[in-house]
Amino acid sequence: MKINSIEDLNSLKENQISESKEIDYKELLALTSPTDKTNFIQNLTSFSNAIGGNLIYGIKAKDGIPTEITGIETNNNDSLKLQLDNIIQDLTSPRVSNYNFKFIPISEARQVLVIEIQKSWNSPHAVKINKGFVFYSRNSAGKFPLDIFEIRNLFLESSAQIENAKSFRIKRITEIISDQTPVPIFENYPSKFILHSIPLNAFNPSTKYDLKLIKDYNMIGTMIESYSHRMINFEGVLLYTSHWENQKSCGNYTQLYRNGIIESLDAFSVNFYTGDICKVHLYSLENEVKEFIYRTLNVYSLLKVQLPILISISFLNMKGKELSQKISYARSKSLLRENYYLPDFLIESYDEDWETSLAESFIPLWNAFGIENRLD
Numbered sequence: 001m002k003i004n005s006i007e008d009l010n011s012l013k014e015n016q017i018s019e020s021k022e023i024d025y026k027e028l029l030a031l032t033s034p035t036d037k038t039n040f041i042q043n044l045t046s047f048s049n050a051i052g053g054n055l056i057y058g059i060k061a062k063d064g065i066p067t068e069i070t071g072i073e074t075n076n077n078d079s080l081k082l083q084l085d086n087i088i089q090d091l092t093s094p095r096v097s098n099y100n101f102k103f104i105p106i107s108e109a110r111q112v113l114v115i116e117i118q119k120s121w122n123s124p125h126a127v128k129i130n131k132g133f134v135f136y137s138r139n140s141a142g143k144f145p146l147d148i149f150e151i152r153n154l155f156l157e158s159s160a161q162i163e164n165a166k167s168f169r170i171k172r173i174t175e176i177i178s179d180q181t182p183v184p185i186f187e188n189y190p191s192k193f194i195l196h197s198i199p200l201n202a203f204n205p206s207t208k209y210d211l212k213l214i215k216d217y218n219m220i221g222t223m224i225e226s227y228s229h230r231m232i233n234f235e236g237v238l239l240y241t242s243h244w245e246n247q248k249s250c251g252n253y254t255q256l257y258r259n260g261i262i263e264s265l266d267a268f269s270v271n272f273y274t275g276d277i278c279k280v281h282l283y284s285l286e287n288e289v290k291e292f293i294y295r296t297l298n299v300y301s302l303l304k305v306q307l308p309i310l311i312s313i314s315f316l317n318m319k320g321k322e323l324s325q326k327i328s329y330a331r332s333k334s335l336l337r338e339n340y341y342l343p344d345f346l347i348e349s350y351d352e353d354w355e356t357s358l359a360e361s362f363i364p365l366w367n368a369f370g371i372e373n374r375l376d
Contacts, residue, residue: 003054003114006104012059012066019064021138022053029057029072029113031083038129040084041091045125046136046143047117048096049154053138058112071110077103080113093126093133097349098306121161121200122308122348124154161200165310166344168203169196172263173314173341181265182233183250186243189267191278191321195223195289196312197296199305202259209260209303211237220299222252223266223292241268260305262296270315274324277334281324282369286362289313290355297350308348313361315340323369333370340365 001022003009011017019025024043030036047053060068074080081101088096098118103111124146126133135146135154146154176192179185185192201207214220217239221227227239233255240253252266269288270280293311300309316339323332342365345357366373 001054003056003116004102004104006106009059009069009104009106009112013069016065019061019142020053021050021140022047024053024055024138024142025059025061025064025066026055026057027060027070031087037087037091038127040087041127042134042136043143044088044099044115044117045092045096045127046138048098048120048125049123049136049146050119050138052098052117052119055115055117056112057115058106058110069106069112071106071112073109074103074111074113077101077111084115091128093128094122095348096120096125097122097308097352118306121158121306122346123158124151161203162310164203165198165200166312168198168261169310169312169314172196173316176265177316181253182235182238182255183231183240183253184248185265185267186249186251189243189251189271190317191267191270192314192316193223193266193270193285194314194316195262195264195292196310196314197262197264197293198310198312199260199300200308200310201306202257202261207259209258209305211256211258211303213302214256214299219302220254220256220262220295222254223264223288224269225252225266227252227254256299260300260303260309262299264292270318270321278321279324280318280321282362282365286359290358293347293354293358297347301350307350308346310344310346311354311358311361312344313342315342315365323371335368337368340368 017023031040043055047055058069058071059066060070098120100116102114102116104114105111124135126135135151136143137146137150176194217230217237222239222241225241228241231238235255236258237256238253240250243249243251251268254262254264256262269285272279318335318340319338320334322334342361345354345361347354
């Protein structure tokens, strides 16, 4: 249920929409004491651990039925949002991230605060109480503490989402090695550099996004070279750059799936030869990945893709590759293995500092080149 206006609030009252698994009314928002903050987090996490919904502050209810739209006093909306964000960060584990604040004015001095909370795919989220943790969920009667069996089932559900994402990545890498790509890769480019961005809710049968909302596909593009072709295919939308020597093949592509998955492959960057030796400028590739992830998140924001997403980076047919020649690379060595799969990492919110996780995922490949410390 979307609640965006005073008309929507009046409709809740007029139609006597009762509190339920997806909606909860609170007359007041108190954040003064530790108990106040704990109560707020209990309500918030109960939605995240269930099916999501709306936590509404500024509506008086009797027996769960709204009777009066009272509003709450807020001197500064941004300051209140920051305060709530900090409480959520401090008192949830793992941190709840899929929520949105809406302030709906009902008078010059008062507003209704609607916190729209999505079901979390990284649940269960615990409430930190003293030195312990308590888990909550919701049913038609409201929030309730989870028992050990319910907590275990939520952990299993969350783990299954991660396993689905990893299985998809493995399947696609196997297919790419077998030359099953949406467009043929130029035959003289055996090495491949691949990024998968996989929303954890992508495997929900109902998950489907309207890719027509992306008016300009340059906002995502391909990882290294600017794409020159766009094609609608069975999976969704394909962007690719033709190889100049063979227009029927390409050197890179980005496949946008209808369920939000993005697969981007580049062969240009890992098949560049200096003399008889293929040189890889790893630092540049790392920066290219960073920029591509920023573009990916912009696309996801436009499509309203629910986070978290799993980022997986793969390098195929890399044996014998060397770092591009610079003085700081003098002690580097050539790669000894064919394929390298960098450690996966999750991006759980749009404002998260994920760049550190990206840098850490590249460290094993730097080490494979013989570089002990990541180079700046």
